[in-house]
Amino acid sequence: MARFLIVVLPLASHLYPALAVGQALGRGGHEIAWCGPESELRPLVGADAMVYPTGKRSYRRYAEVGMAAVHH
Numbered sequence: 666m667a668r669f670l671i672v673v674l675p676l677a678s679h680l681y682p683a684l685a686v687g688q689a690l691g692r693g694g695h696e697i698a699w700c701g702p703e704s705e706l707r708p709l710v711g712a713d714a715m716v717y718p719t720g721k722r723s724y725r726r727y728a729e730v731g732m733a734a735v736h737h
Contacts, residue, residue, distance in 0.1 A: 666694050673701035675721045684709050 669690055673683045680701070687697045687710070699706050703718035710716065 666696060668696040668698070670698045670700055670717075673699070673706070675702040675705055677705075680705060680709060 669687070671683050671687050673679050687699070691697050698715040698717065699710055700717040701719055702721040703716050704721065706716050706718075707714075
């Protein structure tokens, strides 16, 4: 048995494929933990799943993350 941490982005297009992989691994006897937005993950993975919650902010302007354009 192996242990897996599956990290997902807060987008349905990223959650569902990861959910399928996690479920297949779980059926194979592996231990699964999830990292992502709990409000999105919990309904999909169930109350007993280990979830390491993150925030859910999907978009930030460049200036907010230190990537403002440099003007010469």
